[in-house]
Amino acid sequence: MSRRLRRASLSEIGFGKLETYIKLDKLGEGTYATVYKGRSKLTDNLVALKEIRLEHEEGAPCTAIREVSLLKDLKHANIVTLHDIIHTDKCLTLVFEYLEKDLKQYMDDCGSIMSIHNVKIFLFQLLRGLAYCHKRKVLHRDLKPQNLLINEKGELKLADFGLARAKSVPTKTYSNEVVTLWYRPPDVLLGSTEYSTPIDMWGVGCIFYEMITGRPLFPGSTVEDELHLIFRILGTPTEVTWPGITTSEEFKTYNFPQYQVEPLVNHAPRIDTDGHDLLSLLLKFEAKKRISAEEGLKHPYFKSLGEQVQTLADTASIFSVKDIALQRDPGKRSSIYPESSQGKSRRQSVLF
Template identity: 80%
Template sequence: SSSSSSPLSQPTITRLSPNKRMSLPMDIRLPPEFLKKLQMESPQPCKPLSRMSRRASLSDIGFGKLETYVKLGKLGEGTYATVFKGRSKLTENLVALKEIRLEHEEGAPCTAIREVSLLKNLKHANIVTLHDIIHTDRCLTLVFEYLDSDLKQYLDNCGNLMSMHNVKIFMFQLLRGLSYCHKRKILHRDLKPQNLLINEKGELKLADFGLARAKSVPTKTYSNEVVTLWYRPPDVLLGSTEYSTPIDMWGVGCILYEMATGRPMFPGSTVKEELHLVFRLMGTPTEETWPGISANEEFKSYLFPQYRAQALINHVPRLDTEGIDLLSALLLYDTKKRISAEASLTHTYFLSLGENIHSLPDTSSVFSLKEVQLQKDPGHRSSHSCNPETPRRNKADVNL
């Protein structure tokens, strides 16, 4: 900010590195009405604040303090955290409070620290915003923007029959957020409909980066629930630890199928069953479709029958030719050939969304373009339209 204006008149206070206890957020957007109130109460001398006094002023405002937030009810429980709906006393906005229990000997779990360090650097319209970080002896609380639904609930509420135009808009938003992550060498690694949050405007945002960059994919959660295998690529199911960006793209394909058909693509309950479902539809892999597969000991031990690949169009009749082409490119066994998020965005499937959608700034919503609008979903329930304006039940299946 220029020295002629008070630094607090800037809506964003940036480059604020959190202190060692991570009690302050990296980048805070203060609402204009709150800034006015603040300036009326404390007219500042017109000179730039030092980093120390800037940090102090944020602390005075109430950032990094638990008493700044009111808990409104539990949204879900997961591996290492509990998520509550809350409200900020500062801004009156709804927030999601993710409370991470700290084991005394160990301090914060590495997954939590990883999630914080990744998320505080991600600023994108299709990635959930981390507003604040609060650190106490027993708890690390991450304060996220609140979104009132997720893709699983959205599908439930429209009787699993989405408008194909809406499928395309959700798909584009998912790929947009993912492409931003992948360019920064960040993998999500746990893509599933429950981790794609959706607000009343129809904006879709990636959430739950708890597994991002973790070295192995757990099979059980903290509360001993089974982690779903449905969106996991066959290379990972067969023991590959070569994790790179294609790991997320298989899940994107499964999610496209699920939005277009209203049912999960490969709902296996064990690794063997999951692989069997994949091979039955996509064909049992061969050296041609998956170089090196014939040397994979795990694959050989299962003794799968030789299935021929089926035509996807017979399974996803509502998806147009371009959509089927994109789906096939996402579900390739050979990770080197599987389409990337960035390449997917320019696929002909998205041509109908227009040219301007490709030149949006990272932090602008696709709905800032007047030509991009959701339609009414055909399968809406009697009381529940799947129109995103309709309020939905507030249950979050938060698998953390």
Template identity: 75%
Template sequence: LFWLCRVEIITEHGQDGTYATVFKGRSKLTENLVALKEIRLEHEEGAPCTAIREVSLLKNLKHANIVTLHDIIHTERSLTLVFEYLDSDLKQYLDNCGNLMCMNNVKIFMFQLLRGLSYCHKRKILHRDLKPQNLLINDKGELKLADFGLARAKSVPTKTYSNEVVTLWYRPPEVLLGTTEYSTPIDMWGVGCILFEMATGRPMFPGSTVKEELHLVFRLIGTPTEDSWPGISNNDEFRSYMFSQYRPQPLINHVPRLDSEGIDMLTALLLYDTRTRVSAEASLRHPYFLSLGENIHTSRYILNTVQHILRP
């Protein structure tokens, strides 16, 4: 079915006895490049739950800003997911432009991220692991959400099925403090962190432990109070850390390249109270995107715009 070009990611041993490898290939039928995510099953336990979850979700997600799952090949020893191939991801894009993105590209990538996420959230699907490495970008400037392996999980694990440590940098404070009541706002915090990273070239909260991550958040956004986060004083984990009382800092001082509308949206994405944290759908209508024009909500217009301005 496919000509294999080369291994893109080395084989890694997973904690559930599986191996995950990603190949770059070309379809013999269509000549199109594809990404082949092969999960080798070492035990007679069937496919790992994370892989099955990813398959079941992606089969039903058809959107310009979500990576397309073309096919599934299931054998006794492996499960291979055949995805459309995209050349790069947002992390690589940031690296290639010296961590100094054109601010118009920041806005266009942000819009595409929110559009794909809004599509998911309308279908009650959460991503749960948004980060630059999971936002794929092709040579046309299309940005697509990928790696739904953690979506709809009962809890947010510390490792993926390929044994990769899940970063804390984009994880919302309510999850860091042990909530199990997940809803769409948990993804929106990560969107805010990604907006900051695109605009500054550096991660917003690069913590290596839960306590350090929370400390970085509180030091910038302010230590939460009953006003900013109703019920926080009753959270046992929060009380056990005994954090210092930090006042919120003006975000403009840390993201000087972001305009006033962008700062307003970033602020709305990083609210502690999940009931007031802005949604993906509402974000798409935010004044931050007005400069892109009224036609920005059509797929073809986005592509034409990106093709003409997609330079680091």
């Protein structure tokens, strides 16, 4: 079918039309974009409507256009689905699948004490989504708990690809918030513009630590503060730990004290040996030494999830594997956990 005919038939069904969606509550707002919870009249499913205002002279912010062009081509169980795009003179509306909360809210709801088993399931899903992106030469570049969405089944999905594939790491997002430094690798903090897949892997390490401990690993407020926090735990880099660092002008201008390495396990006592090993491989100073998402999935840390999770089709959920389920988080008031032995027909208060 030609593209024009296909578009016409989709339009008849109701795709690409604002009236197909009912706007419900506002979920968040920035300078350019407002996100609403909505409902599709076609499917009756909940959706997230991201409205990007176009009255600014520059038209659609390039970050929004980038997000659309990337997400149209990414089809994976651990990447948020873009269902529809509606373009009017004043507004570009992106229609996404709706997920109940993000990882930050999930951690807050557990009183920051997540089940170690659930940490593993979430981390595996994060690596799956990233491995799929990285294979397609797409970097996310803004990984943080707020950009990882979780539905009531416990499926975790990468969202907010607004910064993906840009040439520099901006200090502001297009909704004019300051971009957090907490998940940014030291090479980028020191001015490296060599962006490739390891840029995302450092962030994965920081998120892994945060899930295990309930607190951010490097919560810096400025670039210098961020680097101090990193070096205070991982040790100030030397030619041995980071070849070439001592000739970096940027690094020399800071004149950091000589911090010694502190074992990560001192800061994250709940982490086991395999988890500690994986965390260390993610938090390498030298970008090329960081473990890749693809390799990360095969790390012994995930052995307890069984063989089947390694051969899932791209669009298959990890929960399609028998016996994989989230456990009740220790600090959680209500949770997604399997039905009790009384065989209840519905999951107990699945709405978190």
